[in-house]
Amino acid sequence: MEHTHHEVMEKGYSGENLDDDGREKRTGTMITAIAHIITAVIGSGVLSLAWAVAQLGWVAGPVALMAFSVVTYITSALLADCYRSPDPITGNRNYTYMDVVMANLGGMKVKLCALAQYSTLVGSTIGFTITASISMVAVMRSNCFHKNGHQVECNTSNNPFIITFACIQILVSQIPNFHKLSWLSIFAAVMSFVYASIGVGLSMAKVAEKGHHARTSLTGVTVGIDVSGQEKMWRTFQALGNIAFAYSFSAVLIEIQDTLKSSPPENKVMKKASLIGVSTTTLFYMLCGCFGYAAFGNDAPGNFLTGFGFYEPFWLIDLANICIALHLIGSCRVFTQPIFGFVEDLCAQQWPESRFIKNEYVVKIPFLGPFYLNFFRLVWRTTYMILATLIAMVFPFFNDFVGLVGAASFWPLTVYFPIETYIAQTKIKKYSSRWMWLKILSFACCIVSIVAIAGSIRGLAVHLKTYQQFKLKN
Numbered sequence: 001m002e003h004t005h006h007e008v009m010e011k012g013y014s015g016e017n018l019d020d021d022g023r024e025k026r027t028g029t030m031i032t033a034i035a036h037i038i039t040a041v042i043g044s045g046v047l048s049l050a051w052a053v054a055q056l057g058w059v060a061g062p063v064a065l066m067a068f069s070v071v072t073y074i075t076s077a078l079l080a081d082c083y084r085s086p087d088p089i090t091g092n093r094n095y096t097y098m099d100v101v102m103a104n105l106g107g108m109k110v111k112l113c114a115l116a117q118y119s120t121l122v123g124s125t126i127g128f129t130i131t132a133s134i135s136m137v138a139v140m141r142s143n144c145f146h147k148n149g150h151q152v153e154c155n156t157s158n159n160p161f162i163i164t165f166a167c168i169q170i171l172v173s174q175i176p177n178f179h180k181l182s183w184l185s186i187f188a189a190v191m192s193f194v195y196a197s198i199g200v201g202l203s204m205a206k207v208a209e210k211g212h213h214a215r216t217s218l219t220g221v222t223v224g225i226d227v228s229g230q231e232k233m234w235r236t237f238q239a240l241g242n243i244a245f246a247y248s249f250s251a252v253l254i255e256i257q258d259t260l261k262s263s264p265p266e267n268k269v270m271k272k273a274s275l276i277g278v279s280t281t282t283l284f285y286m287l288c289g290c291f292g293y294a295a296f297g298n299d300a301p302g303n304f305l306t307g308f309g310f311y312e313p314f315w316l317i318d319l320a321n322i323c324i325a326l327h328l329i330g331s332c333r334v335f336t337q338p339i340f341g342f343v344e345d346l347c348a349q350q351w352p353e354s355r356f357i358k359n360e361y362v363v364k365i366p367f368l369g370p371f372y373l374n375f376f377r378l379v380w381r382t383t384y385m386i387l388a389t390l391i392a393m394v395f396p397f398f399n400d401f402v403g404l405v406g407a408a409s410f411w412p413l414t415v416y417f418p419i420e421t422y423i424a425q426t427k428i429k430k431y432s433s434r435w436m437w438l439k440i441l442s443f444a445c446c447i448v449s450i451v452a453i454a455g456s457i458r459g460l461a462v463h464l465k466t467y468q469q470f471k472l473k474n
């Protein structure tokens with residue numbers, strides 16, 4: 001980075017680039033919104049879908065995948081209409097999910113929404129760090145297996161990869177906002193196509209292999225053969241939770257919508273982007289879930305690329321895992337943006353005079369154009385990433401914990417708040433048929449969320465127990 005030209009500016013961005021409300025002009029299009037959505041939705045969830053379908057079987061598995069996709073699309077469309085209020089097209093903008101809930105519901109619900117949203121975001125960013133390192137460890141192990149045979153124990157520590165990921169995040173966290181992030185989202189979305197395709201391709205090849213006989217069934221893992229009745233119940237709960245959580249992007253929806261140009265109307269563009277983003281995701285999920293199940297049958301591993309269901313061709317598995325890690329760089333950055341924005345807005349309101357917080361310096365970087373440097377942003381975002389990295393390194397079960405947070409926040413974030421804000425904004429009559437349908441949908445999803453919470457608490461307990469036994473033995 002070469003500092004050729006410094007310039008202090010009074011306000012963040014130069015005057016000609018302002019929107020009607022004095023904020024930076026938005027430049028997002030449907031394409032960038034779709035990229036953000038795909039980057040946010042297809043997290044690491046896709047890798048556990050073969051396992052989830054194996055628990056539910058050929059009937060309930062695809063039905064659950066379809067059902068949650070439809071629910072996600074419906075509630076995203078409702079939330080997209082609440083971006084401007086009181087009217088979805090001519091009303092005032094709200095910049096964040098919390099503002100939307102504040103404008104339509106108010107009171108205690110704003111705090112609950114903030115709690116659900118920010119714990120999901122913080123938990124996910126830490127979870128992404130861990131998942132990315134697991135993928136990179138899988139690359140190391142797959143090379144080791146290739147060289148030394150499958151019987152050798154190939155163990156590598158996660159920590160160097162977690163630290164590498166953190167360093168990259170510290171760099172990309174300096175990208176000031178969502179607008180400037182589009183290229184990273186587009187790159188991440190492309191990566192997700194690559195690894196999902198490799199996963200599907202490997203599964204197809206395995207199904208086509210001579211003498212391939214993975215046991216699959218209409219109802220999934222079989223009571224009495226694979227698992228006990230109770231175990232089957234818990235696993236079904238966990239699988240439903242995994243699938244529900246795999247689709248959710250409501251924690252970043254309003255923030256993504258707030259990048260769109262004002263014409264054509266943001267809510268229309270956002271609805272189309274959600275439809276395209278969610279359908280593309282659904283197609284990939286169906287392929288990964290169903291081909292993964294066909295390939296591995298009832299013993300499908302929890303993560304079908306790093307769980308060592310496939311050993312060869314090792315370079316292709318390496319490529320897929322590297323793509324996962326690269327994709328997660330984008331996902332992590334998209335999920336940190338609302339957290340960064342929230343704290344930065346809060347501090348700017350608290351200390352409006354502070355030059356440390358306010359001043360933007362333009363650094364001209366050769367070939368990349370001007371870069372806006374702000375010392376507060378530099379310090380706070382770096383601190384956040386360092387703390388997140390420390391947590392990722394210290395708690396080995398953090399991803400189980402993220403699953404729990406995801407299960408608990410699925411209903412409030414993806415279903416309850418979108419439906420309630422929509423009802424409040426459009427003033428739907430109580431007990432009208434539309435009102436009844438929305439409430440029934442909300443109630444059904446609430447049950448799924450409760451069941452998924454129970455499943456993930458139980459999963460966490462089982463992991464803790466085996467971990468302790470493992471520690472005692474060593």
Ligand SMILES: *[C@@H]1O[C@H](CO)[C@@H](O)[C@H](O)[C@H]1NC(C)=O
Pocket residue numbers: 084085086091092093094095099100103
């Ligand atoms: C959100 O929208 C409402 C309704 O138009 C408006 O009164 C409120 O000021 C907005 N909130 C923010 C933080 O912009």
